Amino acid sequence: MKKIIVTGGSGFIGSNLVNYLIRKSYFVINVDKLTYSSNKLSTKIRKKKNYKLIRADINNKKKLTNIIKKYKPKAIFNLAAETHVDRSIDEPKNFIHTNVNGTFNLLETLRFLKKRKIAPKLIHVSTDEVYGDIQIGKRTDEKHKYEPSSPYSASKASADHLINSYVRTYGIKAIISNCCNNYGPYQFPEKLIPKMISNILNGKNLPIYAKGMNSREWINVEDHCEALFTLYLKGKNGESYNVGSGYNLRNIDLVKKILKIFKLMNLKISSKSKIKFVKDRPGHDFRYALNINKMVKKLKWKPKIHFEEGLRQTILWYLNNKKFLKKISKKNYENRMGLEI
Ligand code: NAD
Numbered sequence: 280m281k282k283i284i285v286t287g288g289s290g291f292i293g294s295n296l297v298n299y300l301i302r303k304s305y306f307v308i309n310v311d312k313l314t315y316s317s318n319k320l321s322t323k324i325r326k327k328k329n330y331k332l333i334r335a336d337i338n339n340k341k342k343l344t345n346i347i348k349k350y351k352p353k354a355i356f357n358l359a360a361e362t363h364v365d366r367s368i369d370e371p372k373n374f375i376h377t378n379v380n381g382t383f384n385l386l387e388t389l390r391f392l393k394k395r396k397i398a399p400k401l402i403h404v405s406t407d408e409v410y411g412d413i414q415i416g417k418r419t420d421e422k423h424k425y426e427p428s429s430p431y432s433a434s435k436a437s438a439d440h441l442i443n444s445y446v447r448t449y450g451i452k453a454i455i456s457n458c459c460n461n462y463g464p465y466q467f468p469e470k471l472i473p474k475m476i477s478n479i480l481n482g483k484n485l486p487i488y489a490k491g492m493n494s495r496e497w498i499n500v501e502d503h504c505e506a507l508f509t510l511y512l513k514g515k516n517g518e519s520y521n522v523g524s525g526y527n528l529r530n531i532d533l534v535k536k537i538l539k540i541f542k543l544m545n546l547k548i549s550s551k552s553k554i555k556f557v558k559d560r561p562g563h564d565f566r567y568a569l570n571i572n573k574m575v576k577k578l579k580w581k582p583k584i585h586f587e588e589g590l591r592q593t594i595l596w597y598l599n600n601k602k603f604l605k606k607i608s609k610k611n612y613e614n615r616m617g618l619e620i
Pocket residue numbers: 286287288289290291292293310311312313314315316317318335336337338357358359360361362363376377381404405406407435457458459460461462466467
């Protein structure tokens with residue numbers, strides 16, 4: 280059985296990727312520090328023979344080296360990260376620790392193991408946020424300059440630069456994906472879509488930053504997993520690939536869509552669950568939008584899931600998995616973050 284390491288496999292995208300790879304008959308080793316955004320629920324149900332969870336920080340070189348030596352995986356998908364922009368405004372240090380130093384440590388481990396000819400290739404998951412604000416009407420290709428705005432996106436940009444330097448200088452095998460906003464099961468409800476669903480289910484108001492005119496490109500997490508698997512199979516070493524859907528929505532329109540789906544499904548909406556315009560996020564990027572021609576033309580990948588249907592399925596998932604939200608509600612995420620200047 281082929282083995283793959285997924286770091287951050289107990290987080291949102293990681294959980295979905297672990298499930299995806301197990302369905303593809305891989306043995307998956309999940310290396311996760313189990314921070315606040317991880318969920319044990321998704322790993323507990325996987326008492327399968329072809330899955331192993333190892334609690335570890337990607338900054339722990341000794342542990343990473345031993346895991347790679349023991350399992351000899353074909354690849355490492357790196358999804359271990361601090362991921363919430365608002366948190367990065369309050370506590371940037373954690374973002375440097377994991378996203379910059381953690382990636383650096385992973386690269387150093389691979390550099391050491393390359394000399395022993397046992398270094399697996401790295402599929403590193405980055406973001407469209409490294410490109411910064413994109414004007415209406417434009418879409419960024421992979422050659423676009425990096426102009427990160429938040430400590431989160433700056434930490435992700437730093438990691439991408441480090442990876443590219445290790446490919447060029449040391450011959451490390453690595454591919455980067457720059458993906459747009461994901462939605463789907465197991466997402467921690469500090470992020471826009473699960474937060475709005477959770478607030479409607481709990482009869483709370485729906486806070487929208489500024490007037491909700493900011494726009495994001497949305498991809499279903501399942502499409503993202505398929506893109507990552509495509510990169511593992513067919514991606515060219517040392518290259519970056521944009522992974523997106525081409526589907527942009529302003530935040531206000533997205534929240535209205537969620538409310539509409541609740542109504543169409545005859546689900547109860549409390550009179551308290553109304554849109555509330557709140558103070559804007561400092562440094563808030565207005566729009567992200569990717570040009571995905573490289574993935575489509577060179578690797579023959581394209582997203583399959585229609586946004587409205589994916590959103591409906593996502594709402595249904597949270598409804599049918601109230602245990603997930605209940606468990607997570609014990610963790611501190613409900614207070615507004617990221618206003619500190
Ligand atoms: P998440 O916050 O849901 O999960 C992150 C996981 O990483 C958690 O399980 C956490 O415990 C683990 N982790 C954190 N620090 C760690 C460390 N030092 N060592 C080991 N594990 C650690 O995040 P997500 O939304 O699943 O994002 C995964 C990756 O995808 C990140 O690199 C993120 O930047 C990128 N990304 C996310 C999106 C999105 O919309 N969610 C879009 C583009 C790119």
